[in-house]
Amino acid sequence: MSNPDLPLIAELCAAVGAAHVLRDGDLVAYERDWRKRWHGRALAVVRPGSTAEVAEVMRLCNHHGVAVVPQGGNTSLVGGSVPDDSGTQVLLNLGRLNRVRGIDAANLTMTVEAGCVLQAAQEAAEAAGLLLPLSLAAEGSCTIGGNLSTNAGGTQVLRYGNARELCLGLEVVTPAGEVWEGLSGLRKDNTGYDLRHLYIGSEGTLGVITAAVMRLYPQPAASMTALAVCASVEQCVALLQLAQARAAASLTGFEVMSDCALSLVRKHFPQIPQPLPPAAWTVLLEVSDAESAEHARTVFEALLEAALEAGVITDAAVATSVAQSRSMWHLRESISMAQAEEGLNIKHDIALPVSRIPAFVNSTDAALEQAFPGARLVNFGHLGDGNLHYNVQVPVGGSPAEFLHRHEHAVNTLVYDAVQAHGGSISAEHGIGALKREELAQRKSPVALSLMRTIKWALDPDQRMNPGRMLETASFTATDP
Numbered sequence: 001m002s003n004p005d006l007p008l009i010a011e012l013c014a015a016v017g018a019a020h021v022l023r024d025g026d027l028v029a030y031e032r033d034w035r036k037r038w039h040g041r042a043l044a045v046v047r048p049g050s051t052a053e054v055a056e057v058m059r060l061c062n063h064h065g066v067a068v069v070p071q072g073g074n075t076s077l078v079g080g081s082v083p084d085d086s087g088t089q090v091l092l093n094l095g096r097l098n099r100v101r102g103i104d105a106a107n108l109t110m111t112v113e114a115g116c117v118l119q120a121a122q123e124a125a126e127a128a129g130l131l132l133p134l135s136l137a138a139e140g141s142c143t144i145g146g147n148l149s150t151n152a153g154g155t156q157v158l159r160y161g162n163a164r165e166l167c168l169g170l171e172v173v174t175p176a177g178e179v180w181e182g183l184s185g186l187r188k189d190n191t192g193y194d195l196r197h198l199y200i201g202s203e204g205t206l207g208v209i210t211a212a213v214m215r216l217y218p219q220p221a222a223s224m225t226a227l228a229v230c231a232s233v234e235q236c237v238a239l240l241q242l243a244q245a246r247a248a249a250s251l252t253g254f255e256v257m258s259d260c261a262l263s264l265v266r267k268h269f270p271q272i273p274q275p276l277p278p279a280a281w282t283v284l285l286e287v288s289d290a291e292s293a294e295h296a297r298t299v300f301e302a303l304l305e306a307a308l309e310a311g312v313i314t315d316a317a318v319a320t321s322v323a324q325s326r327s328m329w330h331l332r333e334s335i336s337m338a339q340a341e342e343g344l345n346i347k348h349d350i351a352l353p354v355s356r357i358p359a360f361v362n363s364t365d366a367a368l369e370q371a372f373p374g375a376r377l378v379n380f381g382h383l384g385d386g387n388l389h390y391n392v393q394v395p396v397g398g399s400p401a402e403f404l405h406r407h408e409h410a411v412n413t414l415v416y417d418a419v420q421a422h423g424g425s426i427s428a429e430h431g432i433g434a435l436k437r438e439e440l441a442q443r444k445s446p447v448a449l450s451l452m453r454t455i456k457w458a459l460d461p462d463q464r465m466n467p468g469r470m471l472e473t474a475s476f477t478a479t480d481p
């Protein structure tokens with residue numbers, strides 16, 4: 001413990017309790033990212049238990065000129081929530097701010113603290129007979145604050161929108177330790193700039209989200225889930241158009257999975273049922289109906305029958321129970337875990353206009369196969385909202401670490417050039433963090449970057465909030481895989 005740190009550490013202990021200022025022991029759960037690519041070292045891990053304590057921590061760090069890294073469930077995939085390796089940054093973990101403050105059934109809202117795990121918030125809404133539709137694979141560990149800081153997407157964006165669309169109000173602590181109380185829960189409020197939209201998606205670079213008002217919905221009367229086989233990505237898009245025309249707003253899920261993606265699940269998790277034979281593309285569809293199970297089944301079966309007659313799909317399997325539906329979703333959600341079991345891979349979280357996805361996939365697949373013979377293209381994701389997880393796995397028998405070391409930059413350049421050429425985005429739902437900071441600087445328009453920097457300097461003039469993320473130069477580096 002260096003002498004200059006002593007006053008701040010003592011003041012932090014007084015603010016939140018010495019038991020919640022961590023400096024010794026095994027802090028890897030806080031200082032290493034979920035993908036195990038970024039390893040940092042914090043001056044201290046501070047775990048406040050209230051908004052008032054967060055504000056006091058921020059005031060103290062502001063007074064001492066110390067940078068702060070906000071952290072929720074530490075499930076970032078882009079190196080966005082761990083400290084650098086300087087040992088000078090305070091890691092502000094919000095896990096103790098985990099309460100559901102209240103549910104307003106008449107207003108269809110819930111007020112929840114930033115450290116509340118998403119699954120716990122979902123369960124609280126369900127207990128009140130309502131639905132919090134934000135849903136993603138990490139929902140058992142990610143938190144509401146992190147979801148909002150990255151504008152998380154997930155599997156129901158098609159019907160309900162990203163985290164941004166589900167948030168009606170925020171409580172935020174500024175870098176100086178002031179508290180903005182914006183938990184109104186209003187759907188209409190034309191009284192100036194809508195400040196919540198500055199903080200949603202800002203990845204902790206502007207302030208600390210401590211609570212939010214989230215939009216709720218009535219629970220659907222019934223849901224239907226099915227898997228369908230398509231011969232090409234063009235047919236997947238045609239099926240989406242047909243499903244939107246037939247099911248309209250009741251279409252809540254539309255996920256695509258390439259054969260390569262499902263082959264990894266078959267290899268590493270053979271116990272997970274795959275009710276359809278291997279195919280170029282498998283689509284997972286879900287319809288949620290407000291009327292009845294009978295009505296949902298009628299709509300769903302008519303949709304699949306029309307798709308079969310039109311030649312858009314060649315086979316389908318409809319879940320006949322809640323257990324079968326969960327098994328189908330488990331199949332989709334196991335792809336990332338199967339990839340991890342297979343070894344390190346080059347991940348891309350991209351967004352494209354749905355109409356451009358077939359051209360992008362066909363041309364980029366061919367370019368990658370030519371440039372990196374044998375590389376496996378693990379393509380899956382939320383086709384309904386144009387978001388693909390377009391990942392590249394090492395050729396069979398190759399060294400994943402060596403492949404990443406030699407080819408990651410070239411693969412990224414090829415993929416991101418293609419994304420840009422097709423009018424897409426290099427980050428759909430994972431954020432920028434440290435991983436894509438340089439790509440953002442190269443690919444975002446100069447005007448947009450200038451405006452972003454202006455906002456950053458205005459709200460964080462001392463540049464202490466999550467430095468090295470999104471815009472600034474980082475003082476830590478990714479571990480070479």
